[in-house]
Amino acid sequence: MSIKLGVPSKGRLMEKTFDWFGARGIGLARSGSEREYSGEVTGVEGVELVLLSAGEIPRELAAGRIHLGVTGTDLVQEKLVQWDQKVAPLAELGFGHADLIVAVPSCWVDVNTLDDLDAAAAAFRARHGFRMRIATKYHRLVRAYLHEGGVSDYQLVDSQGATEGTVKNLTAEAIADITSSGETLRANHLKILAEEPVLRSQATLFKSRVAPLEEGERETMRLLQDRLGL
Amino acid sequence: MSLAAIKEKAATLKAGFIESGAEPVDCPVLLPADTLLDLYGEDIRTRAFLTHDPVRGEVILRPDFTVPVVQKHMAEGAEPARYTYAGEIFRRQEEHPERPSEYHQVGYEVFDRADPAGADAEVFARFSEALASYGLRAVVGDIGILIAAVEGLETSEARKAALMRHIWRPRRFRALLDRYAGRAPVPSSRTALLASPDPLSLAGPMIGLRGTAEIAARVDALRADAQDPVLPGDQVDLLEALVKVSETCGNALEQLRDIAVDMPAIAGAVDRMAARCVALAARGIDVTSLMFDANFGRTSMEYYDGFVFGFSARGRPDWPLVASGGRYDALTRQLGQGREIPAVGGVIRPGLLVDLEEAA
Numbered sequence: 001m002s003i004k005l006g007v008p009s010k011g012r013l014m015e016k017t018f019d020w021f022g023a024r025g026i027g028l029a030r031s032g033s034e035r036e037y038s039g040e041v042t043g044v045e046g047v048e049l050v051l052l053s054a055g056e057i058p059r060e061l062a063a064g065r066i067h068l069g070v071t072g073t074d075l076v077q078e079k080l081v082q083w084d085q086k087v088a089p090l091a092e093l094g095f096g097h098a099d100l101i102v103a104v105p106s107c108w109v110d111v112n113t114l115d116d117l118d119a120a121a122a123a124f125r126a127r128h129g130f131r132m133r134i135a136t137k138y139h140r141l142v143r144a145y146l147h148e149g150g151v152s153d154y155q156l157v158d159s160q161g162a163t164e165g166t167v168k169n170l171t172a173e174a175i176a177d178i179t180s181s182g183e184t185l186r187a188n189h190l191k192i193l194a195e196e197p198v199l200r201s202q203a204t205l206f207k208s209r210v211a212p213l214e215e216g217e218r219e220t221m222r223l224l225q226d227r228l229g230l
Numbered sequence: 231m232s233l234a235a236i237k238e239k240a241a242t243l244k245a246g247f248i249e250s251g252a253e254p255v256d257c258p259v260l261l262p263a264d265t266l267l268d269l270y271g272e273d274i275r276t277r278a279f280l281t282h283d284p285v286r287g288e289v290i291l292r293p294d295f296t297v298p299v300v301q302k303h304m305a306e307g308a309e310p311a312r313y314t315y316a317g318e319i320f321r322r323q324e325e326h327p328e329r330p331s332e333y334h335q336v337g338y339e340v341f342d343r344a345d346p347a348g349a350d351a352e353v354f355a356r357f358s359e360a361l362a363s364y365g366l367r368a369v370v371g372d373i374g375i376l377i378a379a380v381e382g383l384e385t386s387e388a389r390k391a392a393l394m395r396h397i398w399r400p401r402r403f404r405a406l407l408d409r410y411a412g413r414a415p416v417p418s419s420r421t422a423l424l425a426s427p428d429p430l431s432l433a434g435p436m437i438g439l440r441g442t443a444e445i446a447a448r449v450d451a452l453r454a455d456a457q458d459p460v461l462p463g464d465q466v467d468l469l470e471a472l473v474k475v476s477e478t479c480g481n482a483l484e485q486l487r488d489i490a491v492d493m494p495a496i497a498g499a500v501d502r503m504a505a506r507c508v509a510l511a512a513r514g515i516d517v518t519s520l521m522f523d524a525n526f527g528r529t530s531m532e533y534y535d536g537f538v539f540g541f542s543a544r545g546r547p548d549w550p551l552v553a554s555g556g557r558y559d560a561l562t563r564q565l566g567q568g569r570e571i572p573a574v575g576g577v578i579r580p581g582l583l584v585d586l587e588e589a590a
Contacts, residue, residue, distance in 0.1 A: 107433035112419035150402025
């Protein structure tokens with residue numbers, strides 16, 4: 001049997017992951033055609049490459065169907081309840097940086113902190129008769145963050161894409177989303193709250209805490225971690 | 231632990247409450263979500279199961295009985311009223327996956343205007359009696375004293391309203407207090423905003439539903455707040471001393487009376503607590519050994535605004551409370567659309583009692 005390593009199946013995240021492993025003497029490559037989602041591993045015996053969508057990797061790790069996986073911290077923490085009992089971060093890979101942040105319209109000159117957001121939300125609810133809407137796809141993380149920050153009188157509305165446009169379209173008053181440079185936010189007349197972000201995310205190699213390892217696989221895992229300098 | 235044993239335990243407890251004069255009530259399992267969302271906000275989603283009905287919109291699996299029982303009483307109940315119920319409730323357990331997400335509750339609720347201290351004591355005594363054989367540890371508290379203390383602070387109505395809004399979020403409450411007392415630095419963004427003669431001129435394009443008038447109104451409110459004198463430090467100290475009171479009822483009353491000398495606003499609330507102690511003693515409760523904790527009920531039990539109580543299992547710090555309850559006058563005001571009725575009640579978890587019996 002072999003150890004299964006889950007890697008994002010496309011784009012820069014896949015290429016950079018291949019580079020990271022390559023620099024440590026482990027060759028990862030897609031096998032066959034561009035469209036085929038299978039791969040091969042060189043430089044170490046007994047490791048199988050599984051190409052998956054980055055969003056599915058947390059679930060596969062938590063289910064124990066893969067032993068190792070590369071994905072963003074944001075996805076792991078959003079999708080897995082008590083994530084730290086299901087997976088263990090082994091290494092931050094130094095790319096795929098993105099912060100999950102809360103942003104409000106730049107014209108809200110009176111709102112810069114969570115304290116301000118809470119006060120504005122209370123006044124908004126009194127005036128409009130409904131709770132201030134914050135558009136996001138990271139429901140659990142944002143809810144926990146706002147709870148910690150003592151913000152109430154808001155509601156989360158689901159937005160799976162083009163979240164920055166929701167304010168202008170009057171379907172939300174504020175947003176919580178992943179940003180790397182902030183340019184899209186500025187273009188949409190939004191500003192980031194002057195607070196610690198909800199989460200600082202980057203591509204990370206996780207190990208499943210639940211995937212069973214047989215004797216031979218245990219040895220392979222030791223060898224692989226050794227080669228990766230972990 | 232079998233479901234049959236839990237249901238039998240629940241039925242026995244409910245029968246006991248009926249015998250002492252409560253009317254049995256039942257509530258649907260699937261409730262409209264809007265009332266609970268209005269009350270608890272987005273946080274309810276982390277604690278309850280919400281789902282969507284194509285006709286009724288968002289619905290919620292009953293997370294407790296109190297809200298539907300209050301609604302039922304406000305709609306059709308005669309006064310005074312005593313109710314009991316038993317049934318399953320449903321809670322998400324993201325923080326504690328080892329705890330059940332579906333469990334039974336048996337409740338007893340009193341809606342009575344006549345004698346609040348007497349009603350508080352009645353509910354506590356009924357619970358104390360029903361739970362007598364389990365060796366539980368009881369603790370009582372009183373959110374009303376803290377509310378009175380906030381109302382009596384020497385500060386603006388706006389600041390008091392902000393503190394009242396966060397009375398059930400101790401950390402946020404504390405942060406506001408520190409800021410009003412000048413003990414926490416003003417954020418630089420706030421200083422810059424207040425220094426600007428016309429901050430809205432820098433706003434750029436106006437987008438979103440929150441309009442210029444609303445933003446200007448808050449800027450005005452912040453300017454007014456900046457003019458408010460600093461909340462005197464000794465008042466913050468008194469408030470801190472108050473929430474730290476954790477003693478047997480008799481000693482706690484003495485400490486609170488000492489605090490009331492410098493904080494006369496709480497005198498009435500302390501008198502009410504004293505009257506409750508007398509009423510408890512009249513019902514046979516040993517008040518000299520009953521623990522009082524001024525901070526009790528400030529986190530999870532958001533609708534309690536007066537007397538609060540809980541019973542916990544000794545030697546099981548990992549367990550939730552076996553029984554808990556309190557007074558929730560403000561909830562009836564919020565749900566009553568202009569009407570209100572003083573109300574106090576609580577719930578017991580029969581499943582935990584069965585666990586205790588089996589462990590014995």
